[in-house]
Every structure is written in C-alpha cells, then in structure tokens.
Amino acid sequence: MSNISTVQNLLKMFESFNVPGFLDCLTEDAVYRFGNYPAATGKEAIEATIKASHMDQITGIAFDVKSSYEQGDTVVVELAVNYNMVGGNTITLPCLDIFRFDGDKVKAMLVFMDASPLFAG
Amino acid sequence: MSNSTNYEWEWPHTKKWPKFSGERVDIIKKMFLAGEALNVNNFIKFYADECHYQFGNFPPVHTPQQIADTSQGFIDACEGLHHRILNIWEPEADTMICEMEVTYISHAGHVVTLPCCDIIKFEGDKVKELKIFMDINPLFQPPQA
Numbered sequence: 001m002s003n004i005s006t007v008q009n010l011l012k013m014f015e016s017f018n019v020p021g022f023l024d025c026l027t028e029d030a031v032y033r034f035g036n037y038p039a040a041t042g043k044e045a046i047e048a049t050i051k052a053s054h055m056d057q058i059t060g061i062a063f064d065v066k067s068s069y070e071q072g073d074t075v076v077v078e079l080a081v082n083y084n085m086v087g088g089n090t091i092t093l094p095c096l097d098i099f100r101f102d103g104d105k106v107k108a109m110l111v112f113m114d115a116s117p118l119f120a121g
Numbered sequence: 122m123s124n125s126t127n128y129e130w131e132w133p134h135t136k137k138w139p140k141f142s143g144e145r146v147d148i149i150k151k152m153f154l155a156g157e158a159l160n161v162n163n164f165i166k167f168y169a170d171e172c173h174y175q176f177g178n179f180p181p182v183h184t185p186q187q188i189a190d191t192s193q194g195f196i197d198a199c200e201g202l203h204h205r206i207l208n209i210w211e212p213e214a215d216t217m218i219c220e221m222e223v224t225y226i227s228h229a230g231h232v233v234t235l236p237c238c239d240i241i242k243f244e245g246d247k248v249k250e251l252k253i254f255m256d257i258n259p260l261f262q263p264p265q266a
Contacts, residue, residue: 069212
C-alpha cells in the first residue's frame with residue numbers, strides 16, 4: 001500500500017471513530033500533535049489525547065481532501081474538515097496534516113489547524 | 122572605506138536560515154523577512170495581482186491590497202516575530218510546503234511559539250497562493266497566570 005493510500009485509510013478510520021484501527025496504522029513510539037496542544041508520544045498517550053480532545057463536542061466528522069503531496073517518507077494533506085456538532089450545527093474548517101512514515105507505519109501525525117470554533121458554543 | 126554616515130544595508134537578504142536555499146526558497150525567505158519586519162508594503166510585493174491568501178480560519182482574500190488591509194489587526198497585536206523553519210519541500214512544480222514554529226512577541230511582552238505550516242504556490246517569481254495553517258489565537262490572548 002502506498003503511503004498516500006495509508007493516509008486515506010487512516011482518515012476513513014477517523015471518520016468512523018475507529019480508534020483501534022487508527023492506532024494500528026502507527027508505530028509504537030508515534031507522535032501525534034493537534035493544533036497548539038502538546039504532542040502525545042506512544043499509542044496509549046495518543047489514544048487518551050484523541051478521546052479527551054474534541055470527541056465530546058462532535059457527533060460526526062468528514063474529511064474533504066483538497067490536495068495531497070508526497071515527498072520521500074512524508075505525506076502532506078490539505079483538508080476541509082466538516083464537523084457535525086452536538087446540537088446539530090455543522091462547522092467546516094481548513095486543516096493541513098503532515099504524516100511521516102517509518103516503513104508502512106506512521107511515526108508522526110501533525111495536525112495544523114485552528115479548532116477553536118468547535119469550543120466557541 | 123565605508124562611510125560611517127552612509128549605511129548600505131543588504132536588504133532584503135537571504136542569509137538567515139542558512140540550512141535552506143534555492144531560487145524559490147530565497148523568495149520565501151525574503152517574504153518572511155518582510156513579514157518579520159512587519160513591513161506590509163514590502164510583504165505584499167511578493168504577490169501576484171490576482172492571488173489567494175488565507176490565514177487560518179479567516180476568509181481568503183484575493184489581491185495584495187486586501188492582504189495589506191486584513192493584516193492590520195495582526196500588526197497591531199504583534200511587536201515582532203520569528204519563523205523557525207523546520208522543513209521546506211517542493212513536492213511538485215510551483216508548489217512549496219513550509220513547516221515551521223513561529224514565535225511572536227506581543228506589545229505587552231507576551232511570547233508564544235506556535236506550530237505552523239504553509240502551502241505556497243508560485244506563478245513565475247510571484248506568490249499566487251499562500252495558505253497558512255495554524256491557530257494564532259494565543260497571540261491575542263493575555264498570558265495565563
């Protein structure tokens with residue numbers, strides 16, 4: 001599977017809240033960083049971070065991939081992220097993800113976005 | 122002999138960020154230096170007449186003058202900044218991706234360092250598109266006690 005295919009797969013798992021499937025795409029010592037929050041290292045810390053961050057505010061998430069780039073062991077994806085909020089509103093926010101690979105596993109996922117509108121209600 | 126009253130500055134220069142160089146990289150470095158000088162009139166000279174500039178969640182603007190107009194709030198909030206470039210990629214022709222940590226100092230002396238990634242698309246030697254992905258909110262918030 002190409003690295004871009006792995007990323008597409010991983011994004012689908014996010015959309016279906018499949019956290020174990022997502023974690024399975026990562027190396028044991030992977031790094032995950034969302035916005036300005038401190039980076040989480042290792043699957044256990046990443047799982048805790050993802051579950052503690054914005055999952056309480058949303059009932060659904062969908063990624064609209066605008067562009068994707070691959071260079072060496074790095075994949076960069078530009079997205080519009082559509083959030084279905086608890087309460088029925090939808091919010092669309094621009095986002096860029098950097099994925100760094102170690103073999104066929106992701107060793108770093110860096111999410112660059114301003115998610116503050118999710119918490120503004 | 123240099124004339125002590127005549128300072129001939131090399132400006133804008135590209136000696137900062139010596140790890141990164143190249144024709145397009147040097148344009149980006151000059152653009153960042155114009156930004157670091159908070160000189161919006163120099164900053165907008167890097168852009169094509171019709172362009173796409175988007176900072177975070179703010180609506181995109183499409184001319185150099187609109188970039189200048191919408192930058193005023195940022196300039197008012199910021200005494201200075203530094204782009205720490207971590208990586209620059211050119212994954213395809215005319216497209217550059219720049220991963221950074223950007224450090225800002227507010228007029229009150231509040232310093233924040235924030236992750237940032239830009240997608241920069243060129244048309245010739247002008248920037249046709251700049252998309253800045255980051256959460257700038259901490260610059261506008263008072264320091265936490």
